[in-house]
Amino acid sequence: MKAMLHALALSTVLVLAGxxxxxxxxxxxxxxxxxxKTIVENAVNSAxxxxxxxxxxxxxxxxxxxxxxxxxxxxxVNAAFEALPAGTVETLLKPENKAMLxxxxxxxxxxxxxxxxxxxxxxxxxxxxxxxxxxxxxxxxLKAADGMVTVTDENGATANVTIADVRQSNxxxxxxxxxxxxxxxxx
Numbered sequence: 001m002k003a004m005l006h007a008l009a010l011s012t013v014l015v016l017a018g019x020x021x022x023x024x025x026x027x028x029x030x031x032x033x034x035x036x037k038t039i040v041e042n043a044v045n046s047a048x049x050x051x052x053x054x055x056x057x058x059x060x061x062x063x064x065x066x067x068x069x070x071x072x073x074x075x076x077v078n079a080a081f082e083a084l085p086a087g088t089v090e091t092l093l094k095p096e097n098k099a100m101l102x103x104x105x106x107x108x109x110x111x112x113x114x115x116x117x118x119x120x121x122x123x124x125x126x127x128x129x130x131x132x133x134x135x136x137x138x139x140x141x142l143k144a145a146d147g148m149v150t151v152t153d154e155n156g157a158t159a160n161v162t163i164a165d166v167r168q169s170n171x172x173x174x175x176x177x178x179x180x181x182x183x184x185x186x187x
Contacts, residue, residue, distance in 0.1 A: 026163050028175060029077075035167040039073055040066045042168060048175070051081040051089060058093045059101045069170030070113035074140075074151055074159065076179045084179055106136020107153065107180045113171055116164040120144040138182050151176060154183035 025033040029046030040062055043049050052075055056062055065071065081089050092101045110132050114122075122130040123144040130142045141152040149161040159178035166173040 025166050028163055028166055028173070033166045033168075033173070036169050038066045038170050039069075039071060039168045039173060042166070042173070043075065048077040048079075049075055051078045052076060055081075055089075055093065055101060055105055058095075059098055059105050061102065061105060065109075065170075067170065069168075070111075071135075071168075071171035072110040072112060072114040073171065073173045074108045074110070074161075074176045074180065075173050076108065076159070076176050077162075080159070080177055080179045103136045103182055104179070107134050107138035107140070107182055108176075109135040110140075111135050115172055116144075116149055116161070116174070119149055136182060138180065140180065149174070151180065153180040155181055157181065 025035055027033065028042070029048030031042075031045035031047065033042045033046075040053075040056065043053050043056070046053075056065060065073070091097060092104065111134075114132075119130070119142050123142055128143065132140050132142060134140060139154055143150045143152070149164060150158050151161070152158045157178055157180065159176035159180060161174045162177050163175035166175065
């Protein structure tokens with residue numbers, strides 16, 4: 001009986017500890033996001049990011065985005081991929097297009113930890129916009145105004161950050177509403 005009560009108490013502590021890790025994070029795609037899990041471990045639970053997860057798997061980037069980081073991932077929702085021209089996602093997911101897919105996905109990864117407050121400070125310090133280089137070699141322009149952060153790629157496409165500061169053990173995710181692309185691959 002004493003062992004059973006101890007196990008029940010331990011289970012309660014673990015559940016409460018798990019809730020505490022998710023408590024500071026917003027829900028994404030109907031799922032709790034845990035600050036003690038990696039970008040990949042959390043993303044696979046988001047119903048809004050199934051296309052992104054499939055792309056990360058097809059590009060063999062799971063190990064990279066599960067690594068130490070820190071990374072800032074601009075995570076397009078499924079609707080962002082659906083807004084691309086017909087057949088684009090299917091074409092990118094083909095094995096022979098893996099290098100291009102890696103480049104496109106790399107345009108969504110900044111090799112540092114950048115919370116929304118950091119972005120707002122960088123934008124303010126640079127007079128209204130701040131340019132960052134991504135892992136994929138893309139130059140993105142960040143802007144922050146009225147509590148909203150926008151990201152513009154080299155082709156002029158702009159994504160809005162719809163959910164900011166989803167903390168991860170190896171960085172942060174900012175959910176965006178558009179797919180960003182390198183200059184030569186406007187989609």
